[in-house]
Amino acid sequence: MDKGKASKELETSLQNLDLNPQSNVKNKISIATNHHQFQGLLPKKMKPPSLVSLCIGVIGKHLEDIITDLPEIAIGLPAEIKTAVAAIARRRKLLNDDVLIALADTSWEYLDVSGSDVSDVGLIKAAEVCRSIKALDISRCTKITATGISELVKHCRLLETLRCGGCLRSDHTARRCLSIFKPRLDYVEEDSWEELDTKEISSGAQSLRWLVWPNIDNNSLDEISTECPRIIVNLKSSPFGFMGTQVPWEALQNTVLDDVAVKDIDPKTWRGRGFAVKPASPSPSTSPELSVAEKFRLAFEERDNRLAPKRAKNARQHQRRAVRELMLMSTRAKAMVLASQASKSLHSRSS
Structure with a gap:
């Protein structure tokens, strides 16, 4: 081998030599992870929780200790934090009339009290404050009756999505509220237009469009479909919407309304020792039959x-x-x- 050829090979070898092995490893890992065969095999880097989320978790963990002082504490809380605290209270089975009234905010557009101890009193008080509510979940609320729902639709004129039923008592209440769900013109008897009260001209849920009632009976379904076809019952999810109308996420059957409020909060921060989340939709057979x-x-x-x-x-x-x-x-x-x-x-x- 001549000297020229040997020196050329030596120069080429020195050029290919990487004196920084750490960067070489990083490049190989980057190439491997970017390859389609390796995508999804390595865990993604988790974003650390924010300080606000950590603080809300601590409040939720000790919520039972501050319930008596919650009206004073909630005065200075922003609306989104009130929503998160209400969602945690519902999951911890601590949501009742007092908690809901203390946290109710005028800017709320959705409210989830499903499976809670909220009664007509708390629902009516919340409806008087939260007049911008567009979606409401009262499923499995055994203390809410037709009286509370009637007052609700009077105050919340923007209500578009209602989720109800889920147990025997709630199904019974929903059947009693069929006339409330359907908007109608009232027949009034007055001697003159001057004596006519304007709030008596029309009644019912004027803006209701989506009804989520999993255990609806055939008679109730036929009555709603016949007398008020504008209300869509138990719509199945579709990527194309419904008859050209964009379906709101609140109207989908498997949606939990207040999940969006606690999506960034680690459940470990608010769950107490030995606390277990109860199933969201208990079987109807487990509920006692009304006498x-x-x-x-x-x-x-x-x-x-x-x-x-x-x-x-x-x-x-x-x-x-x-x-x-x-x-x-x-x-x-x-x-x-x-x-x-x-x-x-x-x-x-x-x-």
Whole structure:
């Protein structure tokens, strides 16, 4: 081998020599991980939790110790933190009327109280505050009746998605609320348009479009489909939407409304020792069947509450008609009324 050829090979070898083996290893690892055969085999680098998420987790872990002071604490909390605390309280089976009322915020657009101890009192108070609610989950809430739902739709005019049912008592309440779910014009009897109360012209859920009711019976489904086809019941997920309409994520059956509030919070930070999350949807067979007496009691109570405003309105009508008849039949009474009006007119002019 001549000297020229040997020197050329030596120069080539020196050029290929890498004096930084660490970078060589990194390059090989980078090439390997970028190859399609290795994608998904190596664990992805997890993003560390934020300080806010850690603090919310600590609040959630000791939530039972601060419930009595929660109204004062929640005053200075932003709306998104209130939502996260409410979601943790629901998961820890601590969400009740007091907690919901303390955390309710005017900017909330969705509310999940499913499987909680919230009753009509807490739901009505929250509806009076959270008038911008567009999606609500009251499934498996055994203390919420048709009275609470009736007041809810009066205050939350933007409600588009409602999730209900899930157990025997909640299914019974949902069946009693069919007339509330369907928007309608009320038939009112007044003597003149001046006496007509504007809030009595229409009632029902005016904006309701999506109803998630897993155990809906055939009769209820037929009634909604026939009388109010605008309300879609138990829509299955589809990438193409529904009849050209974009389906909101709140209307999908397997969606948990408040998951988005705690997605960045590690459950280990708020779970207490020995705490286990109960299943979200217990089997209907495990719920006790309502007795006949209880069904009659609930039906009578809901009917009485539903007819109470009409009874009050009829009483006012009878009172006004009695005054008119008295004025027409009795000249003395008519004179007294006219004298009273004249006296008021003179007093107003003199003042």
